Amino acid sequence: MTRTLDEWLAYQERVNVRSIELGLDRVGQVWRQMGAAAPARRVITVGGTNGKGSTVAMLEAMLAAAGFRVGCYTSPHLLHYRERVRIEGADASDEALVASFERIEAARGEIPLTYFEFGTLAALDLFARADLDVAVLEVGLGGRLDAVNMVDADVAVITTVDLDHMDWLGPDRDSIGVEKAGIAREGHPAIVGETDPPAGLLDGLGRIGASVERAGIDFFVEHLAEGWRWRHRDGTTLVLPNPALAAPVQFANAATAIATVHALQGVDPALAQADLPVMAATGVRLARVAARLQSLGGDPALIVDVGHNPQAARALAEWLDAHRGGRVHAVYGALSDKDVGGVIRALGERIDHWHLAGLEHDTPRGLSARVLAGQLALALPNARHDTHGNVGEALAAARAAAQPGDRVLAFGSFFVAAAVLAESSGHDSA
CATH class of the missing domain: 3.40.1190.10 (Mur-like, catalytic domain)
Incomplete structure (x- = not known):
């Protein structure tokens, strides 16, 4: 068969x-x-x-x-x-x-x-x-x-x-x-x-x-x-x-x-x-590639990127420095083999509020929001953040907290980008 x-x-x-x-x-x-x-x-x-x-x-x-x-x-x-x-x-x-x-x-x-x-x-x-x-x-x-x-x-x-x-x-x-x-x-x-x-x-x-x-x-x-x-x-x-x-x-x-x-x-x-x-x-x-600083529109604007390591985070930081605007609300999730602290330090104070998304239900390599919060506390002790069970919850919270003129930046693992794009398009990922 x-x-x-x-x-x-x-x-x-x-x-x-x-x-x-x-x-x-x-x-x-x-x-x-x-x-x-x-x-x-x-x-x-x-x-x-x-x-x-x-x-x-x-x-x-x-x-x-x-x-x-x-x-x-x-x-x-x-x-x-x-x-x-x-x-x-x-x-x-x-x-x-x-x-x-x-x-x-x-x-x-x-x-x-x-x-x-x-x-x-x-x-x-x-x-x-x-x-x-x-x-x-x-x-x-x-x-x-x-x-x-x-x-x-x-x-x-x-x-x-x-x-x-x-x-x-x-x-x-x-x-x-x-x-x-x-x-x-x-x-x-x-x-x-x-x-x-x-x-x-x-x-x-x-x-x-x-x-x-x-x-x-x-x-x-x-x-x-x-x-x-x-x-x-x-x-x-x-x-x-x-x-x-x-x-x-x-x-x-x-x-x-x-x-x-x-x-x-x-x-x-x-x-x-x-x-x-x-x-x-x-x-x-x-040339177009999905989830490479891809703008999904709206106000607050929703931007999705697959940056998941310190080098990619430095590129995100450079882009944020060149495109200043309102407050930045980050939706961030990561896998266990990634340098989470290095990513967080690269972005630093450019992120006004972190919405940490657990990925442990998406893949065995996914980090929980609790673990991400611990890494965030070590890298940026004063960073404002909330923890969420999955990307969808983190995205909803970030959108609710953002004001017109702000930006919601969803990044980290491909699992984050996939969930955001699927939600935006109304399709399931597979």
Whole structure:
């Protein structure tokens, strides 16, 4: 009897007792048993601590603007699992995903796979059947041992490196950078999107023998009175509109995406014929990603963001500093492996009132509001706050407390963003 998509996803959560199991041996063996077909004629792999989703969206928009057939694999999803696999701008259907999971199940035999590995194999399988020009693969965790690293990237992208997932990737930026460098390949371009990358990342890329291009060294962002300028050390210069995505950090993500397309043009004759200025301008103008400082309107305004680590919180703080207004009411929830204190300290006094949402009923990794309150008391002893059993209750309380001209900022875990978007749209997440 054929399983539905929801039944398949529930099965995948049971079939391997470990929700995370890094390593390429098991998933690589299944992929080879499925034929290991190339997902596209060219592959871009995007890793990094923050900025991956936005960079993927800009790459997708830029390449599609030139008429290329593009597939994107991202995670996690917000409202529905189908969001993880996009082919030519459309989410994969339930039927296509189910058929792919059936092929994976037939190939794996007794080999255990994680939920993420099932999804990665499904994306690669569906892409290989779609006759794509470019596949853009977002790394799930780290890089070197992440399932997407089965596929050799024509261009590897490392957006940023900061402290997150330290239980898996190491205790500092250098060790995390080494793990993220592992998605690069010898002789192929590796685009580094931050101007101050850790030595571990650069050393790792050097040992691999990648052709490294760095923000601030090989390509540059220059702000203008109207718009901005992207410039490459080879003399290529583009004057562009501001990114549609709101945060100041999106200029860096846009610059990184443009550098990636520019590098790919150097290795692909078909892409070399494309009009880079048109691709870049279209991409930064059209790219959208849910829950990246997404405004849901209203007064008080409701803004939702997936910022869940200190680096992302610093970007939120920069945006709040640049967009001053009324009081800020935060709806915040977090998972147990996150640096809650670091997030709180990064935002500091910019938050007037914290509405702490428990996530322990959403996921085994979710923190209760009581634990969050303890972390808040340590980081900001005088912070005003209330605790709530879930995101819905926290959001309702924040809206009730906010006055016209104030803002409600819902952020932290993807579970927070998903609940807020689902409430706003009237849909359930899955």
